Amino acid sequence: MSLKRLDKLLCATGRWSRREVKELIRQGRVRADGRPAARPEDKYDPETVRFTVDGAAVDCSPFVYVMLHKPAGLLSATEDAGQPTVLDLLPPELRRRGLFPVGRLDKDTTGLLLLTDDGDLAHNLLSPKKHVDKVYLAQVEGTVDEEDAAALAAGMELGGGLRCLPAGLEPLGDGSCCLVTLREGKYHQVKRMLAARGKPVRSLHRCSMGPLALDKSLLPGKWRFLTGQERAELREIGSGQ
Numbered sequence: 399m400s401l402k403r404l405d406k407l408l409c410a411t412g413r414w415s416r417r418e419v420k421e422l423i424r425q426g427r428v429r430a431d432g433r434p435a436a437r438p439e440d441k442y443d444p445e446t447v448r449f450t451v452d453g454a455a456v457d458c459s460p461f462v463y464v465m466l467h468k469p470a471g472l473l474s475a476t477e478d479a480g481q482p483t484v485l486d487l488l489p490p491e492l493r494r495r496g497l498f499p500v501g502r503l504d505k506d507t508t509g510l511l512l513l514t515d516d517g518d519l520a521h522n523l524l525s526p527k528k529h530v531d532k533v534y535l536a537q538v539e540g541t542v543d544e545e546d547a548a549a550l551a552a553g554m555e556l557g558g559g560l561r562c563l564p565a566g567l568e569p570l571g572d573g574s575c576c577l578v579t580l581r582e583g584k585y586h587q588v589k590r591m592l593a594a595r596g597k598p599v600r601s602l603h604r605c606s607m608g609p610l611a612l613d614k615s616l617l618p619g620k621w622r623f624l625t626g627q628e629r630a631e632l633r634e635i636g637s638g639q
């Protein structure tokens with residue numbers, strides 16, 4: 399928890415000058431968790447306290463967290479000389495904040511991508527030590543079966559002696575689709591594991607990362623800010639281990 403001065407928090411949103419903020423507070427138009435905030439120098443935890451000005455919510459959290467439904471055809475990068483990136487889907491004010499994707503999805507992979515400027519959270523989500531499950535829906539050539547599930551559960555070895563952590567595989571329907579659960583993110587990992595089983599991936603979609611599931615109402619290419627509840631759940635990951 400880190401406490402910050404109310405006037406600094408409100409100024410950091412870029413919506414008001416220091417003088418305007420002082421005036422808003424003096425006029426009793428600012429509330430913190432529903433109670434009038436009386437003094438600019440009072441300190442609050444911006445991660446947990448909900449602020450309003452004239453009744454409208456004001457997000458004072460120091461970091462930005464965006465859930466994006468990544469469409470196929472965009473790079474999971476912040477910039478590229480020749481090709482469009484996922485950052486192109488965000489408005490200029492968010493691009494200016496220096497958001498970056500938490501882990502990469504291949505250009506043709508779709509689904510959940512988290513973008514943030516919170517480096518610690520990104521580290522926690524990606525570190526294999528934190529045991530954050532990433533769940534992918536894969537459509538394959540041929541059909542997967544229990545033998546494939548056992549091979550992934552044992553921890554596969556990919557070319558060049560690259561050892562994977564044990565992973566989950568759950569065949570769906572007739573086996574032409576499956577859910578794959580990873581706790582790490584090696585390059586093209588799902589595709590390489592399934593190709594090594596003789597079941598090349600036709601399409602790949604990330605459904606979830608730890609507690610964060612792709613919002614089903616988000617169409618490909620659309621995004622939204624994480625809710626307070628989702629942010630709190632992600633922060634829990636950092637507090638473990």
Ligand code: URA
Pocket residue numbers: 502503504505507585586587588589590602
């Ligand atoms: N594994 C892959 O092979 N590709 C992705 O985009 C993500 C995981």
